[in-house]
Each structure stands twice: as structure tokens, then as C-alpha cells.
Amino acid sequence: MAGDWIKFELITLDKPEVCQIADAADIDCDAVVGKLLRVWGWFDQQTADGNAPSVSKRLLDRMVGVTGFCEHMKLVGWMVEADGVISLPNFDRHNGKTAKNRLLTAKRVAAHKAANGKGNGNGNAANVSDALPKEDVEKSKEQHNTQRAEGDFAVxxxxxxxxxxxxxxxxxxxxxxxxxxxxxxxxxxxxxxxxxxxxxxxxxxxxxxxxxxxxxxxxxxxxxxxxTGKVTPLRRASGPEANFDDTGWLEGKQ
Missing domain, CATH: 1.10.8.1180 (Helicase, Ruva Protein; domain 3)
Structure with a gap:
């Protein structure tokens, strides 16, 4: 399981697809959003990549309490069925462990930049922790300790x-x-x-x-x-050493 929470964008509440499903299912938009969360949550908890080969649309329809709800999701492109296998398109963008890690990292970086902009040097650990329920924070700490015990990196x-x-x-x-x-x-x-x-x-x-x-x-x-670097001494030119007592130059000798 990827976790006890899923990513949900507030803009979803007013998306045209929600209205289309509401019209097709003859229910209000708020009810559609609630049932979508049920479906998305099920895929997040029960699948690794958004593919559910062992589940039927009838089962999911029964879970949300609306007959044909999966067909309505297919109609707006929020569910795909191929060879009898249903799946959620672009699952890894919004669900699963990888998507959640990306979201938390983005929140952590944004919170840190905001803190720096206000001259706050306290870091961003508290802001990141507040993004998750307390039980998730404790669970993350337990996973962190387990990884350290197994010899993995602390970060x-x-x-x-x-x-x-x-x-x-x-x-x-x-x-x-x-x-x-x-x-x-x-x-x-x-x-x-x-x-x-x-x-x-x-x-x-x-x-x-x-x-x-x-x-x-x-x-x-x-x-x-x-x-620790050493200066390399200059090499002395080859040839006879200079004789400073020689006065031959006075007699025109070279």
C-alpha cells in the first residue's frame, strides 16, 4: 500500500468531467466527488500501478453504490478498460508512493523557500510534518528507524x-x-x-x-x-659554473 492518504486537487470539484458524470449517473456533483475518492482510494491502496486485473466494474459500482459508475468514468477518460482489465490513466502522476514523494518534496522545498524569504532560520521540518496526520508522521519515523537498522542511508x-x-x-x-x-x-x-x-x-x-x-x-x-602542494624548484641551466674571479674579459676574451 502506498499510504493512508491520496493527492486531491481542489480544482477537481469544478471540473467538467465531474458534471458529466453527475448528469450520466443522475446524482449531484458533490456525490460524484465522494464516489471518485472512493474509487481512487481503492486503486491507491490495492494496486501498485493503477491496474486492477482481478477486480470487476460491478464490484467497484457496488462499492460506490451507483450502477454504471465505472462506465461513466470511462466516458470522461478517467478509467480505461482493455482486454477485461480496468485501470486508471496517469496513475503515477497523482497516486502511488512515487507521486506522493514528489508532492512532499515540492511542499518541503516551497516551505523552506518561504521561510527563508521571511528571514526565518528555523528550517522546514515542522511545515513538512504538518502536511501529514500525526499517525503518518509517526509511521514515517518508524520506517526511517527500520531503514537505519538495515544499513540504508538516513536520507x-x-x-x-x-x-x-x-x-x-x-x-x-x-x-x-x-x-x-x-x-x-x-x-x-x-x-x-x-x-x-x-x-x-x-x-x-x-x-x-x-x-x-x-x-x-x-x-x-x-x-x-x-x-599540501609544493612549489617545484626552477631547473638550473646546464653548462660550466660561473667564475667571478676571471678577468679575461678585460683583455677582450670571451
């Missing part, structure tokens, strides 16, 4: 995030990148990371967690190379 390496002054690299990601670059982890001191963060925090740049750690690794490696 999603592919999750986009804007650089802020309170950013710190994920220890596991940092260790892996440092190992790949043949760098000792003790090079990543608080001061070294601070210089990197201050450089990028004012840019408003957004990268994935993995990309930020990769940039940090290259930054530290460059600084280390500059700090």
Missing part, C-alpha cells in the same frame, strides 16, 4: 534539497564518497564543511543529497591538494 540520496546554513552531509553518504575518492574521513572537519556550506547557501541552488555530498568531496579534496 534519500536522490531527494532534491536546497542548500542552507544548517545542512550537514549524511554520514553514510559521506563515507562512501570519501572511500571512492581515496580520502580520509577526518579531512571533513566542521570548519571545512562550513566553508562549503557558506559558499553555496546564498545561491539558492537545489541539488540531490548525493550531488551535494559529491560536490563537498571534490571541494575538500581540492583544498587538501592546495594545502
Amino acid at each position: 534519500d540520496p536522490n531527494a532534491p534539497i536546497e542548500m542552507t546554513l544548517n545542512w550537514v552531509p549524511d554520514p553514510d553518504l559521506l563515507k562512501n564518497y570519501a572511500l571512492r575518492m581515496a580520502m580520509p574521513v577526518d579531512l571533513f572537519t566542521h570548519d571545512a564543511i562550513g566553508a562549503f556550506v557558506c559558499h553555496y547557501a546564498a545561491s539558492g541552488r537545489v541539488e540531490t543529497q548525493a550531488a551535494w555530498v559529491s560536490l563537498l568531496t571534490k571541494w575538500i579534496k581540492r583544498d587538501a591538494a592546495q594545502a
Whole structure:
């Protein structure tokens, strides 16, 4: 199951498709919206990709209490039937784990930018948590702890995030990148990371967690190379050494 909530846009309340279904089913638009939520919620909970090969339209009609409701959804393009299998078109845009992760990431980035615009340095964790019911927040914490116990990263390496002054690299990601670059982890001191963060925090740049750690690794490696670099001495020209006691030049000798 993808979760205990689904994405719903308020504009759906007034979409022409809702009115068409209401006319076809001879019910009011508010009732249509409620029954659509029942259908969408069922697909979100019971399918992984919006395809339901083992369920019939009759079963879904019975679930929403309107005979022919699935046919009305097909009429407006909100349900597809092929070879006896019913599915929801564009399911991954609005439902499923991937769509929900995209939505939460967008809300997190937007909340953080809004907080920065107001001079609020408290971050965006509270805003993101408020977007979900309390039980979902607790469930996310449990999943996070389980992943850590299994040795996974504490953060999603592919999750986009804007650089802020309170950013710190994920220890596991940092260790892996440092190992790949043949760098000792003790090079990543608080001061070294601070210089990197201050450089990028004012840019408003957004990268994935993995990309930020990769940039940090290259930054530290460059600084280390500059700090330990040695100046190569100039090579002396070949030939006999100069004799400063020779006075032959006074007699026209060369």
C-alpha cells in the first residue's frame, strides 16, 4: 500500500468531467466527488500501478453504490478498460508512493523557500510534518528507524534539497564518497564543511543529497591538494659554473 492518504486537487470539484458524470449517473456533483475518492482510494491502496486485473466494474459500482459508475468514468477518460482489465490513466502522476514523494518534496522545498524569504532560520521540518496526520508522521519515523537498522542511508540520496546554513552531509553518504575518492574521513572537519556550506547557501541552488555530498568531496579534496602542494624548484641551466674571479674579459676574451 502506498499510504493512508491520496493527492486531491481542489480544482477537481469544478471540473467538467465531474458534471458529466453527475448528469450520466443522475446524482449531484458533490456525490460524484465522494464516489471518485472512493474509487481512487481503492486503486491507491490495492494496486501498485493503477491496474486492477482481478477486480470487476460491478464490484467497484457496488462499492460506490451507483450502477454504471465505472462506465461513466470511462466516458470522461478517467478509467480505461482493455482486454477485461480496468485501470486508471496517469496513475503515477497523482497516486502511488512515487507521486506522493514528489508532492512532499515540492511542499518541503516551497516551505523552506518561504521561510527563508521571511528571514526565518528555523528550517522546514515542522511545515513538512504538518502536511501529514500525526499517525503518518509517526509511521514515517518508524520506517526511517527500520531503514537505519538495515544499513540504508538516513536520507534519500536522490531527494532534491536546497542548500542552507544548517545542512550537514549524511554520514553514510559521506563515507562512501570519501572511500571512492581515496580520502580520509577526518579531512571533513566542521570548519571545512562550513566553508562549503557558506559558499553555496546564498545561491539558492537545489541539488540531490548525493550531488551535494559529491560536490563537498571534490571541494575538500581540492583544498587538501592546495594545502599540501609544493612549489617545484626552477631547473638550473646546464653548462660550466660561473667564475667571478676571471678577468679575461678585460683583455677582450670571451
